[in-house]
Amino acid sequence: MKRYKLWILSIFMVMALLLFAGCSTSPTPPASSGKPEGTEKEVSVMDPVELKLAHFWPANHFIETEVVQAWKEEVEKATDGLVTVTSYPGETLLGADAIYDGVSEGIVDLGISFFSYTRGRFPVIELLELPGITYNNGEAATEVIWEYIQKMNPEEVQDTKLMFAGSAGLAHLSTKTPVRTLEDLQGMENRTTGASALPMTVLGGVPVSMPMSDAYESLSKGIVKGILGPTSPLQTWKLAEVVDYVTMTPFIYTATFFFTMNLDTWNSFPPDVQDAILEINDKLFKEKIVSLFQNDDEAGLNYGIEQEGLEVIELSAEETERWLDLLKAAREENVEAAEEKGLPGREAADLIEELANKYNEIYK
Numbered sequence: 001m002k003r004y005k006l007w008i009l010s011i012f013m014v015m016a017l018l019l020f021a022g023c024s025t026s027p028t029p030p031a032s033s034g035k036p037e038g039t040e041k042e043v044s045v046m047d048p049v050e051l052k053l054a055h056f057w058p059a060n061h062f063i064e065t066e067v068v069q070a071w072k073e074e075v076e077k078a079t080d081g082l083v084t085v086t087s088y089p090g091e092t093l094l095g096a097d098a099i100y101d102g103v104s105e106g107i108v109d110l111g112i113s114f115f116s117y118t119r120g121r122f123p124v125i126e127l128l129e130l131p132g133i134t135y136n137n138g139e140a141a142t143e144v145i146w147e148y149i150q151k152m153n154p155e156e157v158q159d160t161k162l163m164f165a166g167s168a169g170l171a172h173l174s175t176k177t178p179v180r181t182l183e184d185l186q187g188m189e190n191r192t193t194g195a196s197a198l199p200m201t202v203l204g205g206v207p208v209s210m211p212m213s214d215a216y217e218s219l220s221k222g223i224v225k226g227i228l229g230p231t232s233p234l235q236t237w238k239l240a241e242v243v244d245y246v247t248m249t250p251f252i253y254t255a256t257f258f259f260t261m262n263l264d265t266w267n268s269f270p271p272d273v274q275d276a277i278l279e280i281n282d283k284l285f286k287e288k289i290v291s292l293f294q295n296d297d298e299a300g301l302n303y304g305i306e307q308e309g310l311e312v313i314e315l316s317a318e319e320t321e322r323w324l325d326l327l328k329a330a331r332e333e334n335v336e337a338a339e340e341k342g343l344p345g346r347e348a349a350d351l352i353e354e355l356a357n358k359y360n361e362i363y364k
Contacts, residue, residue, distance in 0.1 A: 116194025
C-alpha cells in the first residue's frame with residue numbers, strides 16, 4: 001500500500017514539474033525586420049502586371065527622364081515590384097493625337113499627351129484653353145488646370161482614370177521675323193494645335209495645325225514662319241536654331257497636358273495599390289509637375305538668348321490692350337456658344353477666372 005501511495009505521489013510531482021517548466025519557458029522572439037514597428041505596408045495579393053506607357057516626347061526629354069521614370073520608380077517600389085512600367089517614348093506605340101483614345105481603348109495602359117491634339121473631343125477642358133486669361137507663369141496655370149478639372153469633373157474624361165493634368169507652359173510667339181504689333185502678325189503662318197488656332201485667327205495670323213515634333217522641319221523649310229507655344233522647345237526641340245525672335249504673350253493660350261490610365265487597368269488594382277498610386281501622383285504633382293514646365297520654359301528661353309542670340313520682344317501696355325480686347329471678345333463668344341450647346345460655359349469661365357486670380361497671387 002505504501003508503495004502504491006509513493007508511486008501516485010511521484011506521478012503528481014513529475015506532472016507538476018512539467019507544468020511549471022511549460023509556464024516559465026519564454027517563446028522564441030520573432031526575427032526583426034530591421035524597420036520600426038508600424039512602418040511596413042503590405043501590398044495586397046495580386047498577380048504581377050506590366051503597364052505600357054506611351055508618349056510622344058523623345059527619350060531624352062524631361063517628360064521621360066523626370067516624370068515617367070520618377071513615377072515608374074515610385075510605383076514599382078510601392079508595390080514591391082508587382083506593378084512594373086515600360087515606357088514607349090517618341091510615338092513608338094501611338095501618335096500624339098491617338099494617345100488618349102489608345103489608353104481608353106486599352107491599346108496601352110498609360111499615356112501622356114495634350115487634350116488639344118484632338119480638338120472637339122474634350123469640350124469642357126477646351127474652355128481652359130480659351131484666350132484672354134493672363135497667367136503670371138506656368139506654375140499658376142498648372143494649379144488652375146488641375147483644380148478646374150477636379151472640380152468640374154467633366155464627363156468627357158470618365159472613360160480613363162486621370163493621374164494628373166497641367167499646363168505645358170504659356171504660349172508665346174517664336175518667329176523668324178519680329179512681331180511687335182498686331183500689324184506684324186497679319187497673314188503670318190504659325191504652328192498651332194487645337195484650340196490655339198482660335199486666338200491666332202482672331203489676331204490676324206494664319207494657324208497651321210501640327211504637333212511639336214514637326215515644327216523644326218516646317219520652320220526650316222518655311223512652311224510656317226513661327227510657332228505659338230511655350231519656350232522650352234527652343235532648347236528641347238532645338239527650335240532656337242530656326243527662329244530669331246520671341247514675343248512674350250502670356251495671355252494667348254496654354255496647352256493642357258494629361259497623364260492618364262486605362263480604366264480597366266485602374267479598376268483591376270486592389271484598394272491599397274490604388275491609394276498608393278494616388279499618393280504618388282499627389283507627391284509628384286507638388287514636387288515636380290507644378291514647376292516642371294515653367295523651369296524648362298525659362299531654361300529654353302535663356303538657351304535661345306545665350307546660344308542662338310534670340311531677341312525677346314515685350315509688347316507695350318497699349319499694344320497689349322489691343323491684343324486683349326480682341327481675345328476677350330472671342331473668349332466671350334465661345335463661352336456663349338458653349339452654353340448654347342448645353343455645356344457649362346459660364347460656370348467654367350467664372351471658375352477659371354476665380355482660380356487664375358487665386359494662383360496668380362500665390363505664384364508672382
